[in-house]
Amino acid sequence: MAKRENLEHKVVWITGASSGIGKALAKECALQGAQVILTARRYEELEKVRVSLLNPERHLSVCADITNESQVLHAYEQVLARKGRIDWLINNAGLSQRALIADTTMLTERTIMEVDYFSQVFLTKTVLPTFLQQKHGRIIFVSSVAALLGTQYRASYSAAKSAIHMWANSLRAEVAEQGVQVSVVFPGFVNTNVSFNALNGEGKPQGHQDEAIENGLDADVFAKNTVKALMAGDEYIVVGGAKEKLGVLVSRLSPSTLYKMIRKTKVK
Template identity: 55%
Template sequence: MTLQNAAVQNKVIWITGASGGIGEALARELAADGARLILSARRTAELEQVRASLANSAEHLLLPLDITDTVAVSAAINQIKQQIGGLDWLINNAGISQRALITDTTSDTDRKLFEVDYFAQINLTRQALPLLLADGGGKVVFISSVAGLVGTQYRGSYSAAKAALHLWANSLRAEMFEQGLSVATIFPGFVKTDVSRNALTGDGSALGQMDDAQANAMSAEAFAEQAVKALLKGKNYIVIGGLKERLAALMSRLSPELLYKMVRKSKVR
């Protein structure tokens, strides 16, 4: 067993949005390291396929869930408490993206993006805190986005929701530090998943196709490997992506004015 494996061996880790993409890749990485997983998403059949492909598949719990359903979230947490008794990590990965200009986006679509990418995330986290803190501390991981640091075309409300999630995580980290809670935020750049196919257009319908930038991006497996390595090193601010995305994230802190010029010239579709 490597030191990296030892850090998560037998840890109970709940991953939302685990039926594909980044969530599935994180599940594979953590299962291989010996973690005991709780896998949630709306699509039960896909969740079953993911679990069947994991190391020690029989040890992992499937918990089909729509994270925007507050009652269902409460029931899910009660089920974890009854069946497992505790929770070490919560990885808030479920979410939905956007591909529409601000002028083409309806208010209903704005609200849907915030409901999924912000309100549902913080509600689930808040409800899970007693389980995470029961043994003196746990880890909460939020999957934000480089878009939440820089803001880009076609992702106005998505970028805003991911930025809000990042800052809520900062507050949570400060407030719960003395109770032993660790809070990490990961900011992915482009990752080759179906996120753009499922992204909302202005009227709320799915885009249904993959962006060029997405198609040529890093694999979900490469992302997961980097993410888990950074989390196990105790990092809490984690940017993962290509050179342009990492540079944009850096410029958001060092020179916002230069960043604005970079974003205007960037190709994000």
């Protein structure tokens, strides 16, 4: 049995940390003794999260738009200047979608891919030299069960989340012998504000909550289960309800059966 990783005093950098899953992960990592770096666009919101964490003086708010490469580079410099190292990088910032393919503009397609794929690739490539120099660390991507299934109203989102999953698989193979670990987390429905911010076909926020998200897993429960799995060294982590876990299982055993199930499912 592999030894469980200890987060005491480790530096954990989390993007999309001002709310939802990112905020919950920050809370759980802080409870496990980590020094947490919180990143999102709104500094005031980050500070609200920081002061709510256990031992707030240990943690750091670093403001950046993850789609802005110069801001990301500046944030990286700040993290290294203040903490000297990074033990975990949690690529969590993301953008969902609620629109049919026929109604989705190419600009919206590109916007979702920019946030959910390209920005995570750039941040990871920026931080990677530090991990390789340290010869240890874990890079984590928060993907989605949608990356494994592909459903109506989420085509661009599913594609971007699947893309980062495959990119992570390649990264894992390339750095495994250099002490760097790579994990991908696949959340099912988690009760956050993700559906409020999900883009419609024209690229505007949907502005209301989905029933499935509202009835989803509590964000703190999600974070507790996820951090426990990461500390155990897991690389492929599905966290969700029975429906989502069943879907993932069927996707492995019989893709054609899954496709028939999805056609009959109301997913919006």
